[in-house]
Amino acid sequence: MTDRYAPKPEDRFTFGLWTVGNPGGDPFGPAVRPTQDPCDLVRKLGEIGAWGVNLHDNDLIPFDASASERDTIVGNFKAACEESGIVVPMATTNLFSHPIFKDGAFTANDPKVRAFALRKTMDAIDLGVELGAKNFVFWGGREGTESDACRDPRTAIQRFRDGINFLCEYVKDQGYDLRFALEAKPNEPRGDIYFPTTGHMLHFIETLDHSEMVGVNPEVAHETMAGLSFVHAVGQAMEANKLFHIDLNSQKIGRYDQDFRFGAEDPKQALLLIRLLEGTAGGERWEGSRHFDAHSYRTEDIDGVWDFARGCMRTYNILKERAQAFDSDAEVKQLTAEMVDPAIDPLLKDFSPQKVEALRSLSIDHDAIGAAGMQWERLDQILIEHLLGAR
Numbered sequence: 001m002t003d004r005y006a007p008k009p010e011d012r013f014t015f016g017l018w019t020v021g022n023p024g025g026d027p028f029g030p031a032v033r034p035t036q037d038p039c040d041l042v043r044k045l046g047e048i049g050a051w052g053v054n055l056h057d058n059d060l061i062p063f064d065a066s067a068s069e070r071d072t073i074v075g076n077f078k079a080a081c082e083e084s085g086i087v088v089p090m091a092t093t094n095l096f097s098h099p100i101f102k103d104g105a106f107t108a109n110d111p112k113v114r115a116f117a118l119r120k121t122m123d124a125i126d127l128g129v130e131l132g133a134k135n136f137v138f139w140g141g142r143e144g145t146e147s148d149a150c151r152d153p154r155t156a157i158q159r160f161r162d163g164i165n166f167l168c169e170y171v172k173d174q175g176y177d178l179r180f181a182l183e184a185k186p187n188e189p190r191g192d193i194y195f196p197t198t199g200h201m202l203h204f205i206e207t208l209d210h211s212e213m214v215g216v217n218p219e220v221a222h223e224t225m226a227g228l229s230f231v232h233a234v235g236q237a238m239e240a241n242k243l244f245h246i247d248l249n250s251q252k253i254g255r256y257d258q259d260f261r262f263g264a265e266d267p268k269q270a271l272l273l274i275r276l277l278e279g280t281a282g283g284e285r286w287e288g289s290r291h292f293d294a295h296s297y298r299t300e301d302i303d304g305v306w307d308f309a310r311g312c313m314r315t316y317n318i319l320k321e322r323a324q325a326f327d328s329d330a331e332v333k334q335l336t337a338e339m340v341d342p343a344i345d346p347l348l349k350d351f352s353p354q355k356v357e358a359l360r361s362l363s364i365d366h367d368a369i370g371a372a373g374m375q376w377e378r379l380d381q382i383l384i385e386h387l388l389g390a391r
Contacts, residue, residue, distance in 0.1 A: 007049035008049070011313070011316070013052075013290050013312075013316070014051060014089060014289045015053060016056075016059070019295055020036075020041055020044070020308075022305075026298060033300075033301060038080075039080035042077070050086065052090075053087075054088065054090040054137075058097070061127070078131065081131075088132050090128075090133055090245055090291065091125075091131065091137075095117055101113065105140070106159055106164075107144075114159065122170055125170065129177075134179065135178070135217075135245045136178055137181045139185065140195070141190075141193070144187070153194065160195075161204070161208060165210070168210040169210075171213070172210070183218075183219060185219070185257070188257050197228060198237060199233065217246065217247060218230065218243070219249065219293060220249050220266070221257050221258060222247075224253055225251060225254075231273050231276065234276055245289070246288065246289075247292075248293065248294070248312070249261070250262055252265050261308050261312055262316060263315035267315075267319065268387060270315070270319055271322055280324050292309070294308070331382060332383075335379045
């Protein structure tokens with residue numbers, strides 16, 4: 001029997017080497033699983049039906065590898081990808097693990113650190129392009145503070161802008177077909193991280209020299225940590241044509257960054273997100289990759305890691321089916337039908353003095369409108385029934 005929820009290439013599901021390769025260590029205990037070879041991870045991703053793999057530079061190449069070691073590792077990895085039918089749509093660089101980045105990378109007070117960060121990032125960009133990546137993500141994990149007296153936040157913003165501007169010029173100078181995606185997070189591992197939400201990043205992008213090259217990489221967990229709606233963040237990014245990449249996982253509000261399996265904690269929000277990405281509510285389908293930036297529970301062995309990976313993809317496809325059913329429901333269509341008034345709608349945009357007068361002359365029964373019910377309770381109940389498979 002064919003499993004209708006089995007992943008297909010057109011689903012564009014991807015995982016990071018750091019996700020399925022996570023050995024389960026945390027601040028309170030060491031690793032519980034062995035370190036896995038990146039080539040083996042790629043082969044297994046191909047086996048379970050994933051489309052692509054993403055990586056930090058040091059997920060693949062050790063920090064202190066020689067040039068010859070680097071070339072051997074990359075050659076073997078490319079061969080494993082080709083053998084497994086796996087693509088590399090996104091790359092990034094680790095600017096947070098080594099002690100040199102303890103005070104940040106692009107925003108650090110020491111100019112030697114900022115120079116090292118630029119050099120390391122250029123090398124990682126070269127690696128990503130060599131592997132076929134079209135998107136390069138920046139997560140500023142150490143770009144923040146515990147003691148705000150250490151620098152003026154305006155200085156940090158300018159330094160970050162200088163770094164991204166420099167790297168945009170590097171990409172253009174090299175002739176690379178590559179876009180940047182900036183990833184926000186409110187805190188952890190720093191007490192506070194600069195540009196804590198997707199909205200902050202979207203504004204910052206408009207101050208760059210080459211803003212057309214730069215978009216965002218929203219993550220479910222990071223917006224949820226801030227107590228915000230991830231669906232709204234993604235919608236804002238899509239409306240601005242700045243959704244270049246996305247990180248899917250799951251998170252409880254008010255907790256540390258948990259990176260749970262997609263849909264594990266928030267199936268309702270996950271369904272609403274999928275409506276946006278898949279266009280079931282009427283918009284165009286977003287054609288980017290669906291990247292699962294999540295980790296298996298620390299309780300799991302290697303087999304459990306692959307149960308986790310399959311679960312991310314299966315949950316997405318189950319919820320996609322539920323979203324399609326919800327948006328095809330006749331009662332839902334009736335409840336969400338756009339209200340159109342051909343006499344009023346043209347007055348609501350494109351200012352003119354004549355429209356001011358027309359608006360002032362409208363007869364609007366505000367009491368009657370205020371007393372009318374919207375039936376959103378009914379709509380939400382229908383959504384829940386579709387989500388639970390009862391409709």
